Amino acid sequence: MTVPVGVALPAPVVEMIGVRRFFPGPPEVEAIKDVDLTIRQGEYLSIVGPSGSGKSTLLHLLGLLDNPSGGVYRLDGVDTMSLRERRRAVLRGERIGFVFQSFHLLAHRTVLENVALSMVYVGVPRRERMARARVALERVGLAHRMDFGPTTLSGGERQRVAIARALVAEPSLLLADEPTGNLDSANAEAILELFDELHAGGMTLAVITHDDHVSARAQRRVRIVDGTLQW
């Protein structure tokens, strides 16, 4: 990426330096080998790779769901390597919004409650949670579905609920893991358009996918093969 001289770069959200992750064997598997990755504020990055390439492991590391075996990972300038589990959970709740392939909505809660759930552990008061959840649902175009159960929604609608849930806590980074993997092409397109809008609005996005069509929408593409990044 070329940047005009004299213009300050946006602050990095993610800084990974020499990050490694291996799973003790036997046989020992080195899923991530020496990854350097910087994602700056407002960037829209896609990470592509075939299955088994280590992209899920990379996502878990990025999302603080897993600990690197070595290297340095700073999120919003905070060194995550030295954090205790409890602090990592708080950081995860505050700074990262997850969008999963299989949505992960709670079947027995309404759409509104599902969205509000992501602010429970951040300590937002209930009244404010509900108000912000409404705003987030309006933003993804689901204002009319607020009091429905997730099981009555289509796949595309469910993924939009999940995106609203990821956005509502105002994270620094939106992490999406195969966000269109369970959707037909029309719904997938709608989700990708939503991502474009979010990007235009200044959100930092990292989308992990094996689908070139999805990754092509990103501003910057990174390929992961056998645990190493290729530019």
Place this chain on the structure above:
Amino acid sequence: MLGVAALVGTVGLGQTAAGQISQKFDLAQATRVVVEPGDKNGQEGEAATELPWDAPLRLGRLNGVEAVGTVSTVNIGDDLVRSVGLDGSEGKALNVMAGSAGLFEAVRAALKTGRFFDAGHDQRADKVVVLGKHAAERLGINRVDGQPAVFIGDQPYTVIGILDSVSGRAELNDALIIPNGTAKAAYDLKAPDAIEIRTAVGAAQLIAGQAPKAIEPNNPSNLSVDAPPKQGAVRKGVESDLNALFLLLGAVALLVGGLGIANVTLLSVLERIGEIGLRRALGAARRHIAAQFLVESVIVGLLGGLLGTAVGVLLTVGVSWSKDWTPILDNTLAFGSPLLGAVIGLIAGTYPAWKASAIQPITALRGA
């Protein structure tokens, strides 16, 4: 829930049954107070004092006394008792006892036939006699409508009644009972041997304390009082025996119930592994997850406890109703049992909650 129901039900029924048993004890035993003259200076056989004839009158004024009567053995010397029959039967050696009119009520005597003598017979020293059950059998008398007579020595007495049963003073069954006045006139009876008191339920201890002072205000310690064991002692004994058994049963039921809750919670942890992963991804710390499952199992336990208590109370009341018993339920039991359920939920939920909190978020997310 079943555990708590079983506990409340068994303990409730246990208490009710124990209450029932001791009520029966009460009727037979716990309302009987007997006053006798004490031994003089600890010497056996020598009475310290004489009981006054008007003792029934004095004791009758005490609150809690339901019936009171004197009883004495009459010394008839070598006199034998004969009934007047067609066979002109030979004389038998039978005891003769004297009593006041209130005696029969005081010893809960029931009549087989005829009537008791009353205060009028007593005053007039009428020659009437009431036969004890066995005495009547020995004399061959079983009905009184023909006004049969018996001879004590050479004096005829009219049989006016035959006893069927007495409680407490069994020797009345074997005796001929004549009014005090008659005994005084015919055999020079000096004083009552004993005073039989029937008290209201629960009043026996009180009356036992008051009776000597009412009879002999100057020297109450000259009297010896025979009262039932302290109120409730019998009941307590029976209750604790029964309760130990029922509590054991209840504890087993609770253990099973607790294991049930643990099992259900463990299953729900496995079922909701995706939710656990999601919550962790949304910033929940391990303790949040543990707290969630712990709270859930406590609520399950509390609801189970409430339901169980309701069922147990209904069971106790229902059984009592069908048996015509008085249901007895401890307040502590009724209000403590839901809490007990909650505590069991807490204990049962500890392991599943720990298990849930130990699940790694990646495993959880992959699993669902």
